[in-house]
Amino acid sequence: xxxxxxxxxxxxxxxxxxxxxxxxxxxxxxxxxxxxxxxxxxxxxxxxxxxxxxxxxxxxxxxxxxxxxxxxxxxxxxxxxxxxxxxxxxxxxxxxxxxxxxx
Amino acid sequence: xxxxxxxxxxxxxxxxxxxxxxxxxxxxxxxxxxxxxxxxxxxxxxxxxxxxxxxxxxxxxxxxxxxxxxxxxxxxxxxxxxxxxxxxxxxxxxxxxxxxxxxxxxxxxxxxxxxxxxxxxxxxxxxxxxxxxxxxxxxxxxxxxxxxxxxxxxxxxxxxxxxxxxxxxxxxxxxxxxxxxxxxxxxxxxxxxxxx
Numbered sequence: 001x002x003x004x005x006x007x008x009x010x011x012x013x014x015x016x017x018x019x020x021x022x023x024x025x026x027x028x029x030x031x032x033x034x035x036x037x038x039x040x041x042x043x044x045x046x047x048x049x050x051x052x053x054x055x056x057x058x059x060x061x062x063x064x065x066x067x068x069x070x071x072x073x074x075x076x077x078x079x080x081x082x083x084x085x086x087x088x089x090x091x092x093x094x095x096x097x098x099x100x101x102x103x
Numbered sequence: 104x105x106x107x108x109x110x111x112x113x114x115x116x117x118x119x120x121x122x123x124x125x126x127x128x129x130x131x132x133x134x135x136x137x138x139x140x141x142x143x144x145x146x147x148x149x150x151x152x153x154x155x156x157x158x159x160x161x162x163x164x165x166x167x168x169x170x171x172x173x174x175x176x177x178x179x180x181x182x183x184x185x186x187x188x189x190x191x192x193x194x195x196x197x198x199x200x201x202x203x204x205x206x207x208x209x210x211x212x213x214x215x216x217x218x219x220x221x222x223x224x225x226x227x228x229x230x231x232x233x234x235x236x237x238x239x240x241x242x243x244x245x246x247x248x249x250x251x252x253x254x255x256x257x258x259x260x261x262x263x264x265x266x267x268x269x270x271x272x273x274x275x276x277x278x279x280x281x282x283x284x285x286x287x288x289x290x291x292x293x294x295x296x297x298x299x
Binding site for chain 1: 126151222223224225231232254
């Protein structure tokens with residue numbers, strides 16, 4: 001057979017095709033799958049919110065904890081300044097603390 | 104396929120979450136969507152799976168549908184895009200199949216093969232259709248999409264233009280180039296075949 005004939009016949013081989021029917025009860029299967037997807041989405045949303053809340057709580061905790069330690073370290077700096085200025089020779093911090101607190 | 108009055112009412116009901124409207128829409132389009140998916144995916148179970156995904160996406164994204172085209176064009180557009188996405192996925196899996204097999208994973212979809220014959224093809228055309236499908240698989244994506252919609256699904260150029268959001272002349276050009284490419288490939292195939 002001529003090459004061009006073959007090409008033409010091959011290009012036309014999909015002509016007059018029959019429709020392939022879908023299996024019955026497609027909508028039922030679709031509905032069931034959509035129900036599963038919807039349930040999975042609800043779970044995913046709940047887990048996402050839980051993760052967000054945990055992260056927010058952890059961040060707030062870290063923030064307040066950091067703030068507190070910053071205040072304590074600034075108190076230590078002030079105490080150190082007092083010691084240097086008024087009691088350069090002493091190493092007795094308890095006396096200094098008492099002095100600072102009464103002032 | 105411009106927006107009709109019936110389409111407008113159907114879309115309004117779909118947006119309102121009316122399940123009977125959704126069922127009606129599915130019944131109206133299921134055969135066509137399945138047929139479209141089958142022509143691309145070359146496997147009946149996978150095509151049905153994909154058709155379900157198409158309708159799930161329609162359900163989930165109906166709010167964003169702006170009625171710039173008919174609902175049919177929009178549904179078929181989703182079907183074509185999902186089919187092309189799936190083909191890309193299978194081709195990637197095939198390319199890296201040797202790697203995944205090292206870890207004991209089965210090849211994801213071995214049925215996307217070159218030996219598939221469309222079940223709707225006439226008996227006397229089965230061998231030729233296999234050769235043609237092999238050649239169609241090698242076309243660039245847009246030419247592949249347009250050719251399948253026109254040749255296999257029998258859609259008019261105007262319908263294809265609306266689905267692919269292209270001009271009529273762009274679709275004509277795509278199909279012309281697809282046909283030329285296929286002739287070239289088939290020419291090489293039959294030349295080699297004659298030499299054997």
